[in-house]
Amino acid sequence: DIQMTQSPSSVSASVGDRVTITCRASQGISSWLAWYQQKPGKAPKLLIYAASSLQSGVPSRFSGSGSGTDFTLTISSLQPEDFATYYCQQANSFPPITFGQGTRLEIK
Amino acid sequence: QVQLVQSGAEVKKPGASVKVSCKVSGYTLTELSMHWVRQAPGKGLEWMGGFDPEDGETIYAQKFQGRVTMTEDTSTDTAYMELSSLRSEDTAVYYCATLYDSSGYYLYYFDYWGQGTLVTVSS
Numbered sequence: 001d002i003q004m005t006q007s008p009s010s011v012s013a014s015v016g017d018r019v020t021i022t023c024r025a026s027q028g029i030s031s032w033l034a035w036y037q038q039k040p041g042k043a044p045k046l047l048i049y050a051a052s053s054l055q056s057g058v059p060s061r062f063s064g065s066g067s068g069t070d071f072t073l074t075i076s077s078l079q080p081e082d083f084a085t086y087y088c089q090q091a092n093s094f095p096p097i098t099f100g101q102g103t104r105l106e107i108k
Numbered sequence: 109q110v111q112l113v114q115s116g117a118e119v120k121k122p123g124a125s126v127k128v129s130c131k132v133s134g135y136t137l138t139e140l141s142m143h144w145v146r147q148a149p150g151k152g153l154e155w156m157g158g159f160d161p162e163d164g165e166t167i168y169a170q171k172f173q174g175r176v177t178m179t180e181d182t183s184t185d186t187a188y189m190e191l192s193s194l195r196s197e198d199t200a201v202y203y204c205a206t207l208y209d210s211s212g213y214y215l216y217y218f219d220y221w222g223q224g225t226l227v228t229v230s231s
Contacts, residue, residue, distance in 0.1 A: 034217040036153075043203055043221035044153065046119075055219070087153055091216035093110040095167045 002026050002093050006100035007084075012108040017078045021103045023071045023088035032092035035064055035073045038102075039084045048073065049091075075105075083107050111135045112204050114220035119228045123191040128225045130204030132185040141207035141214050142148065142187040144178060146200040154200075156189070161214040168221075194229045202228050 003026035013019050023033065029053035036044035046055045048064035050073055059075040075082055088100040114127040132140065143158025157168035157178055166178050177190045187204055202225045205218035 029170060032216070033198045036218075039215070043205075043224055044218070045221075046208070046217060046219050049215065073228045089153075094160070094162075094216050095155075095157075096169050097216055099153040099155070 001027075001096055002098055003030060004088055004090055004098050004100040006088055009101065010101035010104040010106060012106045013078055014108045015078050016081055017108075019075045019078055021086055021088075023066075023073070023100050025069045025071075025090055025092075026059065028068045028082060029090045031067045032090060033064070033066070033071050034076075034089045034091060035062075036057075036087045036089065037084045038087065045066075047086075050059045054105060065066050067092045110140065110206060110220040112206070112220055114204060115223045116201075116223040118228065120128050120194050122195055122229060122231055124194050124229075125188040125190060126194060126202075126227050127188055128202050128227070130189075131223050132187070136192040137182050137185040137187060140209075141223070142178075142180065143205050143207065143218065144176075144189045144202040145203045145205055145218070147203070148197070148200040151200075156202075158207070192225075196229050199227065199229045206208075 005024045007022045016058045033051045035048040040042040046057050063074050085102045085104045087102050110178045111133045113131045118126050141159045141161045144156040145178050146154050160167045175192050179188045204222040207218045208217040208219045
């Protein structure tokens with residue numbers, strides 16, 4: 001199975017900051033990667049798919065990049081509603097579908 | 109717009125089974141590829157299995173093989189996930205979620221999610 005490792009596990013930032021979260025796959029997955037946002041008590045929400053494609057309705061301050069084994073999610077200017085937990089997920093090798101362990105984005 | 113509405117919270121004793129439902133609206137179940145993902149309290153997301161549009165079969169994660177059954181009732185557009193031989197480690201929120209449909213070609217991302225069903229396993 002492909003293992004997905006996110007870093008950092010948690011990060012503190014302020015409104016207006018630029019934040020980058022990293023995801024590394026245990027083997028190459030081309031661009032078959034998604035990013036999700038999850039708020040407490042809510043289902044995850046798809047933000048980015050195919051490593052860099054923005055899901056419909058997602059603000060443009062979110063962007064994704066990378067291919068192979070190393071990927072990043074960047075939020076260009078944090079808004080209050082962006083404080084949440086973020087997960088990466090590989091879609092290259094099925095089954096299984098695997099997720100990263102999550103990165104908690106907290107208010108500084 | 110796809111909407112997925114799941115059944116309510118459950119409390120089960122160890123060794124029992126639970127069956128969670130996921131009602132589809134806005135589309136028919138046959139137009140979707142339904143999967144199930146769970147999340148233990150304070151933990152990350154864990155894929156359990158789902159319909160593989162590539163070969164038309166339901167695939168289960170190895171961890172749940174023999175304990176999980178995913179079914180669909182197309183007459184009511186409702187998907188079900190049944191987990192048996194429950195243990196305390198199965199306490200989690202269970203989500204149904206659909207594969208991303210890219211103009212008739214499915215990608216292994218999840219674009220629509222149910223609201224989640226909390227299953228608590230406790231004696």
